[in-house]
Amino acid sequence: MIAFVLRRLAVAIPTLLLLIVFSFALMHLAPGGPFTAERALPPQVLANLEAKYGLNDPLWKQIWNYLYGIVVHFDFGPSFVYPDRTVNQLIAAGFPVTLTYGALSFVAAVVVGVSLGAVAAIRQNSWVDYLAVGISIGAQVLPNFVMAPLLVLVLTLWYGLLPGGGWSFSDPSFWIMPVIALATSYMASIARITRSAMLEVLGSNHIRTARAKGMPEHRVILRHALKPALLPVISYLGPVFVSMITGSVVIDIYFSTGGIGKAFVDSALNRDYAVMMGVTILVGSLTILFNLIVDVLYAWIDPKIRY
Amino acid sequence: MTKLFTTTALLAALSLPAYAVEVAEGDTLAENQTYTYWLLDAIKSLDPAKNTDVEGSDVLRSLFEGLMNEDAAGNMIPGVAESHEISEDQLTYTFTLRDANWSNGDPVTAGDFVYAWQRVVNPETASEYAWYIELMNIENATQIIAGDATPDQLGVRAIDDKTLEVKLTTPTPYFLNTLSHATTYPVPQAVVEEHGDAWTQPANLVGNGAFTLASHNLGVDIVLNKNPEYWDADNVVMETVRGVTVNDNNVALTRYQAGELDRVQIPAGQFPRLKEEFPEQAVSVPYGCSYAYVMNVSDKGPEALKDVRVRQALALGLNREVIVDQVLQGGQEPSYSWTHWAINGFAAPEGGMKDMPMPERQEKAKELLAEAGYGPDNPLKLSLQYNTDDSHRLLAIAAQQFWRPLGIEIELNNVEWKVHTDRLQSQDFELARYAWCADYNEASTFLDWFRTDGYNSGKWSNEEYDQLLAEARTAEDTTPLYQRAEEILAEEAPAVFVYHYAKVDMINPAIKGLPRENLLNTWYAKDLYRAAE
Numbered sequence: 001m002i003a004f005v006l007r008r009l010a011v012a013i014p015t016l017l018l019l020i021v022f023s024f025a026l027m028h029l030a031p032g033g034p035f036t037a038e039r040a041l042p043p044q045v046l047a048n049l050e051a052k053y054g055l056n057d058p059l060w061k062q063i064w065n066y067l068y069g070i071v072v073h074f075d076f077g078p079s080f081v082y083p084d085r086t087v088n089q090l091i092a093a094g095f096p097v098t099l100t101y102g103a104l105s106f107v108a109a110v111v112v113g114v115s116l117g118a119v120a121a122i123r124q125n126s127w128v129d130y131l132a133v134g135i136s137i138g139a140q141v142l143p144n145f146v147m148a149p150l151l152v153l154v155l156t157l158w159y160g161l162l163p164g165g166g167w168s169f170s171d172p173s174f175w176i177m178p179v180i181a182l183a184t185s186y187m188a189s190i191a192r193i194t195r196s197a198m199l200e201v202l203g204s205n206h207i208r209t210a211r212a213k214g215m216p217e218h219r220v221i222l223r224h225a226l227k228p229a230l231l232p233v234i235s236y237l238g239p240v241f242v243s244m245i246t247g248s249v250v251i252d253i254y255f256s257t258g259g260i261g262k263a264f265v266d267s268a269l270n271r272d273y274a275v276m277m278g279v280t281i282l283v284g285s286l287t288i289l290f291n292l293i294v295d296v297l298y299a300w301i302d303p304k305i306r307y
Numbered sequence: 308m309t310k311l312f313t314t315t316a317l318l319a320a321l322s323l324p325a326y327a328v329e330v331a332e333g334d335t336l337a338e339n340q341t342y343t344y345w346l347l348d349a350i351k352s353l354d355p356a357k358n359t360d361v362e363g364s365d366v367l368r369s370l371f372e373g374l375m376n377e378d379a380a381g382n383m384i385p386g387v388a389e390s391h392e393i394s395e396d397q398l399t400y401t402f403t404l405r406d407a408n409w410s411n412g413d414p415v416t417a418g419d420f421v422y423a424w425q426r427v428v429n430p431e432t433a434s435e436y437a438w439y440i441e442l443m444n445i446e447n448a449t450q451i452i453a454g455d456a457t458p459d460q461l462g463v464r465a466i467d468d469k470t471l472e473v474k475l476t477t478p479t480p481y482f483l484n485t486l487s488h489a490t491t492y493p494v495p496q497a498v499v500e501e502h503g504d505a506w507t508q509p510a511n512l513v514g515n516g517a518f519t520l521a522s523h524n525l526g527v528d529i530v531l532n533k534n535p536e537y538w539d540a541d542n543v544v545m546e547t548v549r550g551v552t553v554n555d556n557n558v559a560l561t562r563y564q565a566g567e568l569d570r571v572q573i574p575a576g577q578f579p580r581l582k583e584e585f586p587e588q589a590v591s592v593p594y595g596c597s598y599a600y601v602m603n604v605s606d607k608g609p610e611a612l613k614d615v616r617v618r619q620a621l622a623l624g625l626n627r628e629v630i631v632d633q634v635l636q637g638g639q640e641p642s643y644s645w646t647h648w649a650i651n652g653f654a655a656p657e658g659g660m661k662d663m664p665m666p667e668r669q670e671k672a673k674e675l676l677a678e679a680g681y682g683p684d685n686p687l688k689l690s691l692q693y694n695t696d697d698s699h700r701l702l703a704i705a706a707q708q709f710w711r712p713l714g715i716e717i718e719l720n721n722v723e724w725k726v727h728t729d730r731l732q733s734q735d736f737e738l739a740r741y742a743w744c745a746d747y748n749e750a751s752t753f754l755d756w757f758r759t760d761g762y763n764s765g766k767w768s769n770e771e772y773d774q775l776l777a778e779a780r781t782a783e784d785t786t787p788l789y790q791r792a793e794e795i796l797a798e799e800a801p802a803v804f805v806y807h808y809a810k811v812d813m814i815n816p817a818i819k820g821l822p823r824e825n826l827l828n829t830w831y832a833k834d835l836y837r838a839a840e
Binding site for chain 2: 033042082083086149157252279
C-alpha cells in the first residue's frame, strides 16, 4: 500500500509539470494579452509593462522563470490585472472562502444524498421511494444558475431571512444560500447512484444469507448493504469533492462570495496569466491528491481490491 | 487681452468657496449616514497610478483629492489647489495649494504631486494610464515614457511646499479638466516606498481624500470611513461608503429592492417597467459614451468598405430610432454624430440624414449601393464582429435585419472580449462594434479618435479633418471647427454611429447629492447625505 502511494506521488510530479507547460503554452497562444484593452496602449507603455512582467522574454524562458519562482520561493508571480496583489495573496484570499462553502456543500450533498438514496432503495416502490426519486430528479433538472437567483428572490427579497450575497467567515447566514445552491444537484446525483447501487446489493446472495440466518434488518442494511453500495458513490465523490472545493463560478457570481471559481474564469478572460496558472496548479494538485485518496479508500472499503 | 481676461475670470471663479454638502430645505438627516452602492466587479487597484477602471476611480475620488474637483454639473472647482494662474502663452500653470493633510496627519505638499506624476510616467511603474500625462501635454512626458528622458525631467516642479508649477508643450484648452482624474492624484511618497505594491492595503493606505479605507474584500465589498484629517471634514456628512460587488445585474436589482443597495444599474430593457412602477427611483441621465459600428477601411479591410457610397448606405440604412426605442429602452439617444450630444459646448451640425424620414433614407441607401454595384441580385456580404454581451447581440441582430432589405448580408461574428479588441487593433475585422467614453467633458475627447494617428481602429484618414482638430487646440471658438469635423464624419462615414449612452439606474430617493447633470458621472461621496425617511 505504501509503495503504491509513493509510486502514485512520484508520477504526480511529471503530471503537474506537463499540466503547467501545456497550460502555459495554450494560454499564450490565445489572442490578446493581459493589457489588450478597448483603448490600445501606446507601444512604449505596452513595452514598459511587458518588460516589467517579463512578457517579452522567449516563452521557454518565461516558463523556466515561472517554475523557478514556484519551486525556489513558492512565488506564483504577480497578477497583471490586480497590480496591487500577488497570485499568492489572491489565492490566499479566495481559496478559504471556496473551501468553506465547498466542503460544507459536499457534506450536505453526501449526507442528504446517501440517506435519500438508501431510504428509497430500502422502501422500493413505496411512496417514500417515489418522493425521494421525485426530489432528486427535481434537484437535478434545476441548474444552480436558476436556483441561485431564485433563492435570493425568495429568501432575501420576499422573506428577508438571509443576506442576498457577500461573505463573512464569522456569520453563517452568508453560507446558507451558496451551500444550498451548490449542493443540490450533486445531492441528486449521489441519491440516484446510492439508490441503484443499494438495490443491486439488496438483491445479492450475501444479503439473502444474512437475512436467512436471522440477522436484524438494521444490521443487514448498515453492515452488509450500505458499505458495498457506497463503492460507486465514492468513485463519483473524488472528482466531485475537488470540483466543489475549487469553486463554482456560478456561486461566486450570484452570491459575490469572492471565491476562487470566478477568479479562475476571469483570469482566463482577462489573460491574467499568472493567476490562471496559479489556480490551474492548485486545482491540478488537488485533483491528483484526491484521486489518490479515493483509490486508498477503495481498498479500505472493499478488501477484494489489492494494490 | 482676451487671454488675460480668461485668466482673470478663472481666478475669480476659483476664489469661490469649494462645493460642500447642502442639506435641502425640509430634509432631516438620517441617523445612519451610510451609502451602499453596486459594483459589477471587483476593484482592481487602489493605486492612482495603476487604476484603469471607472469603478476604481469612483473609490479613489473618495480616498484622494486632486488639484481640482467637479461640481454636480461637471464644472471644475478647487480641490487641493486653492487658485491658479495661467501664463500669457498658456504653457505654464502655477497652482497655489491649500493647507490640507494626509490621513496620517502629514501636510499635503506640491512635492507630493510632483512625485505622483513622475511615478505615473516612470517606465518602472509601468502604468497603463501613463498616456494620460501625455494627454495633458506635460513637458517631456512622452520622452520619459519612451525611456529617452528621466522622470525628474517631467515638466512639473514644486516651487515651494504650497506652489506647484506645470509646463506644457502646447496650449491645451482642456488642461484644467484633466485635473480631477484619478491618475493625477497625489500619493504619499514615504508610504509607497515603505510598502511597495502593498501600500494600497487597508492597513497601509494613506490618502488625502474625504474618506479612508476601512476594508477591502476583493470581489465582496470595499468600505470607506469618513476621514477626520480631511481639510473640509466639517462639511462631510456621510460617515461610511460601501461598494458591494454583485456580478449579476439582475441579482443586484433584487438586492436593491430588498434594501441592501442604494444604487444599482437597471438591466437592459427593464427601464420602462421600473419607471412605471418606481417613478421616483428609476433614473436615466445622459452618459458620455457613444456606440458605433466601425468600418475597416485599411488595406486589410474588405474592398467594398473603401467605397464611400457603401459606407454611406450602411449609415443610412440603420434605423437608430427603433434600436433606441424598442431594443435599449433606457433613455439613450439615436446618434448621427460621434461626439455625445450632451458634451459641454458641443452642437451637432444641422441637417444631414437625421432630418430624412426612414423610407427616404432607405431609398437613398439602395441607390448608393446600386451605384457601387451591389443590390438584391448581387448582395454585399460583410461580417459584423461584436464581443460577448446580450445587448451587443440584440443590436447586431437588429442591424442585420435593417441592412438585409438593402441587399447587404451580414454575418454575425461573436467573439470574446480580448479577441475582439485584439482584432480591432490589428485591423482584422470588417465591421466591428465599438464604444468610446469621454475622458473629459469637451468634444475633442471624441473627435481625436478619428485623427489619422488617433485610436482609429478602421484606419480612416482625412487631411482636412486632422487639420481642423489641430487648429481647434488653440482656437478661441472651437464650435465651427468641431461642427465641420462632424460634417466630414457624416459625409465620409468611417463608422455607423448608433446611439449615445444614458446612465440608467435605480437610486434610493433618501440618498441626496448624487449628480444628475455630470456627463461623466463623476460623483463624490463627500457631497452625499442620507435624508431621514
